Amino acid sequence: MCNVCTKEAVAPAPAPVKPNKALERLKKKHNIVTDPTDQEKQKSVAYQPDLLAMSTQYSKLAFDVFKQTLVRVQETKAYA
Numbered sequence: 018m019c020n021v022c023t024k025e026a027v028a029p030a031p032a033p034v035k036p037n038k039a040l041e042r043l044k045k046k047h048n049i050v051t052d053p054t055d056q057e058k059q060k061s062v063a064y065q066p067d068l069l070a071m072s073t074q075y076s077k078l079a080f081d082v083f084k085q086t087l088v089r090v091q092e093t094k095a096y097a
Contacts, residue, residue: 052058090096
């Protein structure tokens with residue numbers, strides 16, 4: 018056998034993560050503490066509703082109501 022076939026694969030070391038300065042300023046400004054070891058903080062953050070999903074749901078609801086109203090108006094004699 019050759020050395021290539023028997024050589025063990027060595028995973029490269031992950032690159033160090035640079036702290037985001039803007040994110041750190043925002044945390045400092047609003048006094049946000051992120052501690053992965055604090056279980057109480059993790060529980061309070063874990064079940065917050067997704068803002069994009071909620072806004073999408075409400076905008077779809079508003080559009081459906083508007084569409085139904087428009088169809089009703091178009092079916093009236095005054096519109097015809």
